[in-house]
Amino acid sequence: MEVSPLVWGLTIAGIVGLLVFDFVFHVRKAHVPTLREATLWSALYVGLAVLFGLGVLVLAGTPAGSEYFAGYVTEKALSIDNLFVFLILMTSFRVPREDQQKVLLFGIVFSLVARTGFIFLGSALINSFAWVFYLFGLILLLTAGNMLKPTDGESRTADNIVVRLGRKIFHTTDYFDGDKLFTVHEGKRAMTPMLFVMLAIGGTDILFALDSIPAIFGLTQSTFIVFTATAFSLLGLRQLFFLIDGLLERLIYLSYGLAAILGFIGIKLILHALHENNVPFINDGKPVPVVEISTGLSLSVIIGVLTLTIVASLLSRAGKARTAIAGARRHATSYLDAEYTVDPAERERIFRLLLSERDQIVALGPKYRQEVRDEPALMALLERARESHDAAVARGEAPPAGPSKILPRR
Template identity: 50%
Template sequence: MLDISPLTWAVTVGLTVVLLLIDLVLAAWRPHKVGFREAAAWSVFYIAIAVAFGLWFGSQYGSAAGTEYFAGYIIEKSLSVDNLFVFVIIMATFAVPEEHQHKVLTFGIVIALVMRVIFIVLGATLISLFSFMFLLFGLLLIYTAVQLFRHRDEDPDIESNPMVRGAKRVLPVGSDYVGGKLFAHEDGRRVVTPLFIVLIAIGSVDLLFALDSIPAVFGVTDETYIVFTANAFALLGLRALFFLVKGLLDRLVYLSAGLALILAFIGLKLIMHWAHVDLNESIPEIPTPLSLGVVIGILVIVTVASLVRTRSHPEEKAHAGSLTATKSDRKDRPQ
């Protein structure tokens, strides 16, 4: 186990909070449509911070720890791209004006980070108490991978989300975004704006993604600090990445299949680690450098294959993938 001092933890959490506050202040101070150049600049900024941190971390705590961080960061970054697909679907479903999408994304990232912190603490506690949690996490990831692959050509049904339906049933929902406010007055009564429902939708989706991403990063490291930093730095750049690759997302037709392969591979790695520790030490483990190479290789292959496919078949569009059959898909199936 790494000896991470309380000061290092405090500085890391403080840096994360400061970067989040910068995003929140910018979103509230100057709502606007984010262009390609601005998105590219912010993306480079956040990636540079993540890489600089990884280099510092590796120099301070050893190359093995640095490799685990970069492996975790790349896994979380790749899984976060699927987040972007769902964010696009939510934005389209609720017709979020472009000048408010920056704010929605920033709040969505804050919610995602809070969710992940909760699951990181819970996951680390369970792993420290019960070694068989590696087996359960591995089986969870393989199940998720199978479901994602089966429904790779579908999109999640946001309107049928239980939390969204419940909120619409209980809360009075206004008809206008009212300058990006969460609450407003309409016809003499206090209502929530559609933006409030959008945040509920994003929060519920973030909860599902946290259930997958945290076990995935525990597949390459059991260091709580590395799990937190890999998630934090991957999520911090998500807002800028959304505006940078929004036009490219439709072309990544094989991404869901690639993410399913990554989840299955990490699930297998977790099961082999459990078997090595609890059953027989002669059972081999998958080393982290190999995991890093496999993840990068899968991402490169599916990206190139997707771009080649859509170049010859421009009518094809990518999908976020779903863990269950969508409502329309269920209707089409024979009874």
């Protein structure tokens, strides 16, 4: 697919323009997006991505259009997995709710820059060395295997080597000063947690790029399609975070679906490498006659696997249990954190969610109550949140919660 410099320039300008628009009109002023705002803008960005894909389909043909949509759907699914890590990072660093948009936008911009670098590097390698397809396929198969390993989502932390090293070398604070990266603490210039959470997100973005770029190169070798599908999958990710915030833990089978997709693409890459083989010790450097997987079949498999895993996650009682448990712990911690938000409506929204999650935990039954790690500590945390809310009601700072209570009175 040949793309003129003019089209490249207009495309890049359009994407940068959307990011600048997002910052100026939505992110610059700290606030918590409403559900309506998040829904409208998420739909708008998805609509723009679909319109762009239809343009590719009409102007460049069905093969290019199919490659774009396969790449976009794959990258969007991987981006949702990124959001789960972003949630863990912001919870661990106690990022105020109003400032989470800035952190997310930084993560999106940094991810786009990092992935663009990997895209052009990958394209150069593919054009120079055919054996790179073997390497990309192996990376995806190893990544798929790692995704199948069991992990404890509640126990993951945000501390990585960059953050630990920064805390040892530089003067830092334990509190936020708005959205400032530096502040004055004890008469000295100090780094705030806002800088560290951005460093942590930047580090994870690089790791995610190492997985996502080989995946999309397994679907298309067009640099333009790889770049645009990746960029459009990242645009709107900030709004999507606030839209599906409560559903992230619910997607308990998403990692299995992504593992299946990455494994499938890894096999597709290796088959393509065998078909184009020139490695001397494989078939004497001659191409191997193997079946290649078409882009249409790839798109069908990707959509089918994602649909199956998302539906299975939403219907799973274990998923509902984990969602309620993780959400209750996170919302209780946030409610008790005086620095989490200054918006009374947001605090009340958190408490209402807490009431619903507590009721779900109580109704789980013995089988799913086992999902609760350290249940007495969790129930004590919920009790402290209820007492804090009761105190706020007594001071006239919050409306009564109604007849439902966090914990039954003894």
